[in-house]
Amino acid sequence: MAYILRNEQGAIIAASTNTQVDKDWQFIENNHPEYIAFLEADIKQHDAFRESDIQLARVLEDLIEVLIERNLIQFTDFPSAAQKRLNDRQSMRSKNRLTMIVEDDKRLF
Secondary structure (H helix, E strand, O other): OEEEEEOOOOOEEEEEOOOOOOOOOEEEOOOOHHHHHHHHHHHHHHHHHHHHHHHHHHHHHHHHHHHHHOOOOOHHHOOHHHHHHHHHHHHHHHHHHHHHHHHHHHHHO
């Protein structure tokens, strides 16, 4: 069950999964093709932002690593929550590199 808001041309411009925000919002079935098309378009639009965020996070991780290597900042300068996140990401990246190496070795044989 979902509710949608349409513009003057009749196109869906907003959706709510469980709340009729005000009287202008209309009920629509979850499997209605127009509703599904709206959701798919919304996901595609936000994918670009999500991908950009992921790439920017990687840049920031690399920047922090360079600053630490050059002794411009100390790892301990970061709050403990940030230190934990940085350690977790470094561990994940290391494991990912190892997995890729193993997979590449398997392809050689």
